Amino acid sequence: MLETLPIYDSFLQRLDPRIKIISIFIFSILTAVSQKFNVLLLAFSISLAVFFTANIPIKEAIKRLIPVNTLVIFLWFFLPFTFKGNTVFTLFDLPVTLEGILLATMITVKSNVIMLMLIALTLSTPIVTIAHAMHEMKVPKKIVHLFFFTLRYIHVIHNEYIRLSNSMKIRSFKPKTNFHTYRTYAYMVGMLLIKSLERAQRVHNAMRCRGFNGNLYSLSNFSIQKTDKIVMAIMMILFLLLGIIEWTTIPLF
Amino acid sequence: MHISEGVLSPAILIGGTVLTTAGVAIGLKKLDQDEIPLIGILSAAFFVASLIHVPVGPASVHLVLNGLLGLILGWKAFPAILVGLALQALLFQYGGITTLGVNTLNMALPAVICYYIFRQGLGKNAKRSVFALSAFFVGFLAVFFSGILVGFSLYFTGEAFLPAAKIVVLAHVPVMLIEGILTSACALFLRKVRPELLEGIYV
Structure with missing residues (x-):
């Protein structure tokens, strides 16, 4: 999807x-x-x-x-x-x-x-170009940054979600209407957040090491x-x- | 539930946009540059959650998680939800450009309200049972208020929308319960495993 x-x-x-x-x-x-x-x-x-x-x-x-x-x-x-x-x-x-x-x-x-x-x-x-254009059009920088990070992490989290739900299937988890199902999903969401958070912190640190100062540079000049x-x-x-x-x-x- | 383009009256669209702008401005003011990766993740999680379907009897509903988002972020839920919804509009054509304000308001305002109502019960030293119950109500009421707001957005557009609005609110009832249970279990999990994620409410 x-x-x-x-x-x-x-x-x-x-x-x-x-x-x-x-x-x-x-x-x-x-x-x-x-x-x-x-x-x-x-x-x-x-x-x-x-x-x-x-x-x-x-x-x-x-x-x-x-x-x-x-x-x-x-x-x-x-x-x-x-x-x-x-x-x-x-x-x-x-x-x-x-x-x-x-x-x-x-x-x-x-x-x-x-x-x-x-x-x-x-x-x-491309969505990334739309984000760069928003930046050029003086949309608040924080929003544009948030947009970029979210766009990036949607894919990361979605892949992680597929991995987790596969491993749940391997352990023969079948979703039904019961408390066990909901708790399992809740833990899965929690795990998704934690895993992605750790990853985000690593990426953010790596960006800082490479001199990220909060500015965005676009390769395509408008x-x-x-x-x-x-x-x-x-x-x-x-x-x-x-x-x-x-x-x-x-x-x- | 997202309201799509072309349904609502101009007054509602303008009102929603103005209030959302105010909410986002407050959220951005509280938001530190260094927090952006964290907020980005949460709004991405919010986006992905809407793709996760959980069974309810013979049907299934998708997660909303605006309560959980509010619980962790407070006012910063406004920019997070705004970006999440903008991306849903661009990638899947859910919602739209002119309705972005109304849709963000309908989801983010309940999240912020619940955050302030239940902040005490979610503190660091709260008992486990109090914490679980508060988190349940955050999830439950965030979706409840969202449903009510969506219903009112439709109703204020025209009285003819009243029956449709009622159905929309009713459709939120099973979602409310599930969101409550899920938010509670998830918040307990986070408190056990990564308490610093919840530090927003400890301040």
């Missing part, structure tokens, strides 16, 4: 990561707060266009859209029935309202549109190219358009 993300070579992949992060950030906020379907339609077109410049296999994207849609499907079981409004038809004696269906549809579109954009970012930019500027300009114009349609009455559509 914790394989490193595949990075697909594409137009999007070559863009400056800072531009991608800023664009996605603004785009997500605009889409999340939007209340109009025509704004969402434009947002959907933008995310689709960006997605296609990322050269990501459709299958991969669909796989990654599953987690979002589990909550969305869960909400579909409620919202059409519980939102007050005009009844369109009744299902099992429960009235289904038009407003409820519209709200559920809106949530579905928003979730998927924002996620599509996020998928385009994560599959075109530089804004002409293409980056053009993309940024196009994105800002599109976002402005989204904002205008959402908050003013100027009839653009």
Whole structure:
């Protein structure tokens, strides 16, 4: 489950990561707060266009859209029935309202549109590069460091977890609903923490020995190219358009 | 449970982000540069724990461990959970960018509250039974309050979300019990094997 993300070579992949992060950030906020379907339609077109410049296999994207849609499907079981409004038809004696269906549809579109954009970012930019870009963008240094350490230790702890759970299996441990199972898991979590802590201290000491002074140096230098500027300009114009349609009455559509 | 993108109303998203920013700022202020490896591990453990499924009857639930995190870290749980959730969004697309604030708040605030409520009972000289019971309630209540907060986030978005919110809170009940038992057993284990890990609460 914790394989490193595949990075697909594409137009999007070559863009400056800072531009991608800023664009996605603004785009997500605009889409999340939007209340109009025509704004969402434009947002959907933008995310689709960006997605296609990322050269990501459709299958991969669909796989990654599953987690979002589990909550969305869960909400579909409620919202059409519980939102007050005009009844369109009744299902099992429960009235289904038009407003409820519209709200559920809106949530579905928003979730998927924002996620599509996020998928385009994560599959075109290595996570480490995202962290370096955050550092360049003056995100507090402690957060960036924490991000790097966490990213690194996720893999360490996950491997350790696999090792421990294998050794539990060898000793014929079968998880059941009983106190013994929970205590075993608790000790396993405790052991995971202790083992990783010792390792972290060793690594930290080694880093200090090699002169780590709390500064991060990136091997890849970011530089804004002409293409980056053009993309940024196009994105800002599109976002402005989204904002205008959402908050003013100027009839653009 | 993470709330995904596009569900909540702007007011909730903004409120969550503002409060989380405040919490993270407090956490960062208390956080020493040298502690970063330790916190990094705990937030990685928090991340990996969400991949561990334990059986409950015929179904299974995944661990949350926000109580354990709060118990060890106090306010520093805020940055730890923020980073853990950001990585979950980037790697697995759980949660998202705009909901990062709300989701962090829902998990970290209960952890901090439980830390302050049960700090006394978790001290160095506390009796074993008191310690075990306090740790149980930290795990139990951290998930309980998280469930309530998630429920309220949905409910304040619109009244139509009320039934869905109730189901979400109910779904947290079995998780609460298991988290309580696990946090208690794990804290006892840590107290026996590596007491310095818990020194945050001894101060």
